[in-house]
Amino acid sequence: MAGLLVFALTACGGGGTAGAAPGTRAPVTPTAPAVPTAQDTTGQDTPAATTSAAVPSRVPAANGDVSRVLARMSVEEKVGQLFMPVLYGTSADSVSGENQARYGAQTPAKVIAKYHLGGVILFPANVTSVSQVVALTNGLQAASPRVPLIIGTDQENGLVSRMGALMTKFPGASTVGATGDPARSRAVAKATGEELRALGVNLDFAPVADVNVNPKNPVIGRRAYGDDPAKVAAMVSGAVKGFGDAGVASSAKHFPGHGDTDVDSHTGLPVIKHTRAQWERIDAPPFRAAVAAGVDAVMSAHIVFPKLDPSGDPATLSRPILTGMLREKLGFKGVVSTDALNMEGVRKKYGDGEVAVRAVLAGADLLLMPNDLPKAYTAVTAAVKSGRISRARLDQSVTRLLTLRQKRGFLRAAPRASASEAAGVLRSAEHRRLAARVTREGS
Numbered sequence: 001m002a003g004l005l006v007f008a009l010t011a012c013g014g015g016g017t018a019g020a021a022p023g024t025r026a027p028v029t030p031t032a033p034a035v036p037t038a039q040d041t042t043g044q045d046t047p048a049a050t051t052s053a054a055v056p057s058r059v060p061a062a063n064g065d066v067s068r069v070l071a072r073m074s075v076e077e078k079v080g081q082l083f084m085p086v087l088y089g090t091s092a093d094s095v096s097g098e099n100q101a102r103y104g105a106q107t108p109a110k111v112i113a114k115y116h117l118g119g120v121i122l123f124p125a126n127v128t129s130v131s132q133v134v135a136l137t138n139g140l141q142a143a144s145p146r147v148p149l150i151i152g153t154d155q156e157n158g159l160v161s162r163m164g165a166l167m168t169k170f171p172g173a174s175t176v177g178a179t180g181d182p183a184r185s186r187a188v189a190k191a192t193g194e195e196l197r198a199l200g201v202n203l204d205f206a207p208v209a210d211v212n213v214n215p216k217n218p219v220i221g222r223r224a225y226g227d228d229p230a231k232v233a234a235m236v237s238g239a240v241k242g243f244g245d246a247g248v249a250s251s252a253k254h255f256p257g258h259g260d261t262d263v264d265s266h267t268g269l270p271v272i273k274h275t276r277a278q279w280e281r282i283d284a285p286p287f288r289a290a291v292a293a294g295v296d297a298v299m300s301a302h303i304v305f306p307k308l309d310p311s312g313d314p315a316t317l318s319r320p321i322l323t324g325m326l327r328e329k330l331g332f333k334g335v336v337s338t339d340a341l342n343m344e345g346v347r348k349k350y351g352d353g354e355v356a357v358r359a360v361l362a363g364a365d366l367l368l369m370p371n372d373l374p375k376a377y378t379a380v381t382a383a384v385k386s387g388r389i390s391r392a393r394l395d396q397s398v399t400r401l402l403t404l405r406q407k408r409g410f411l412r413a414a415p416r417a418s419a420s421e422a423a424g425v426l427r428s429a430e431h432r433r434l435a436a437r438v439t440r441e442g443s
Contacts, residue, residue: 065411066402069147070395077146078398079381080116084152084337084366085373087111087120090128092139102373109143115377118401119150121369122201127165130199130426131419137200141414148405148414150249150366152203155192159223167195168431173208175442177225177235184438185225185238186245191431193246198425200417202248202408205299205337207239209252209286210259219266220258227259229282233289240293249408251337252290254301256308256321257283269314269345271304279308288330296404297335298326300364302345316346317355322363335400340369347371353379360389365397 073081087108089096095107103111111117120140127133141149153162158172170188177185189207196204211232212224225235236252243250256279261270274282287298300316309320316322316338326332338359339346346355356367356376360383370376383389405411425431 063406066399066406069402069411070398073147073398075384075391075394076381077116078394079377079384081118081147081398081401082360082365082367082380083115083117083370083373083377084119084121084150084368085111085117086123086369087140088125090126090132090136092136092143109139111373112140112143112149115373117144117149118147119152119203119366121205122151122153123162124165127163130166130422133163133166133199134417134419134422137417141200141416147402148410148412150203150401150405151201152205152251153196153201154205155196155201156206156208156223157188157192159221163196163199163201166199166426167192168427168435170431170435171439171442172222173225173235174222176438177231178442179438180231181441182234182238184441185235186242187434188438189239189242189250190245191242191434193243193248193250195422195426195431197246197248198417198422200414202410202414203251203297203404204243204248205251205253206243207236207250207252207290208254209236209290210254210257211282211286212259213282214260214262216262217259218262220261224259225286229285233285236286237289237293240290240295244294247408249296249404251297251299251335252287252295253299254303254339255287255298255326256301256303256305256315257287258301258303259283261303266343266345269302269304269348271306274305274307276307279305284330287326291330291332295332295334296407297337297366298332299337299339299368300359302339302343313349313358314346316341316364317350317358317362319362327363333400335365335404336363337366338364338368341367341376342369342371352376356380357383357389360393360397365400 088098088102089108092109093107095105099106099108106114126136137151140151154160155163155167156173157170168191170192176188193204208220208223210220210224211227211229212220213227225232240250260272260274290298300322302314302316304312304314305321308325309318311318322336326336341355350358352370352372353375356370357379359367360380367376380389384391384394402411
């Protein structure tokens with residue numbers, strides 16, 4: 001995911017640069033036309049195969065609370081719920097230079113209200129102190145009174161630790177995996193989740209469920225629990241349960257498996273040549289374990305996997321992979337998140353509006369870090385109003401996102417974070433002892 005001063009990193013969490021520098025154009029007005037168009041904003045033709053006719057119309061079962069919230073939303077509000085962009089600065093109510101460049105003279109709070117955003121993702125440049133982050137997350141939530149925000153971050157620990165300036169320095173996945181004890185994975189995830197929740201963060205884009213079988217992998221490496229599918233699966237299961245123990249949502253990544261790549265998807269489009277049988281044996285077990293453990297979300301990978309989908313599109317835009325493999329084969333009923341949509345791996349063939357539309361048609365529910373939020377929002381709204389994305393398909397995604405909130409206890413209202421309470425949780429003696437013990441056992 002992109003960093004916040006320059007935003008060179010991306011949701012995948014690797015160290016490569018991703019996408020162009022932040023734009024300087026004023027945002028496009030998010031009022032979308034109702035007239036269907038034959039081409040997206042880049043002028044590329046839209047194949048008939050991407051229309052909503054192939055999308056099942058069945059909406060996931062929702063209980064009364066979720067149904068009532070859904071029923072009072074307009075189309076524009078529902079579309080906004082799909083997006084989790086970067087918002088720049090350290091306060092909800094001030095305009096930073098980056099926010100000015102991306103969104104004009106609008107504070108993060110005003111951007112949330114304008115686009116009816118469902119979520120926001122935090123990065124190191126959003127962070128200066130415990131009291132500041134608590135004020136930021138409380139301020140962001142106050143800007144969305146009708147539906148509490150999903151506030152996410154990448155706190156994998158180790159190499160990717162977006163909130164690391166404030167949190168206990170737990171070891172990364174490779175060290176945790178080396179302990180051979182899934183209980184350690186669960187304990188670290190629980191402690192990580194407790195610290196995030198104290199700051200007002202309710203979704204962690206972790207654990208990494210990739211099996212790192214390629215020593216030359218430039219983007220996963222030590223971020224994975226290891227190279228043995230069964231051992232990685234056990235660690236992933238433990239982590240998902242640990243985040244659940246803390247009351248924080250988790251997201252296994254990067255489906256269908258990013259472990260055997262030698263290209264960084266931040267800057268290119270990797271191709272995985274595994275057969276379907278190899279995928280079943282190597283890549284699938286940790287994701288199966290995550291689903292069985294009750295993971296809240298699964299993040300897609302910007303990788304081409306020809307034996308699962310010969311179209312040449314990355315998994316993020318692949319209906320056979322996101323809907324066929326993840327939903328239908330693995331039985332996942334939760335939220336499907338894209339990896340960051342500002343990464344080059346997903347932007348090679350289509351424009352920023354078309355990428356967002358195709359991700360929804362493929363089966364994604366949460367559109368993470370669009371490169372151009374106004375353009376993506378306008379494109380998805382237009383696709384819904386034209387019928388390319390059916391209203392039922394939109395309701396599927398919003399229902400899943402609302403159900404995640406309900407499961408984690410913030411559908412009606414987001415808990416207000418407290419700086420004094422957070423100070424007692426972050427870097428507590430108990431957590432520091434746990435970090436030292438796991439580091440020692442995994443070294």
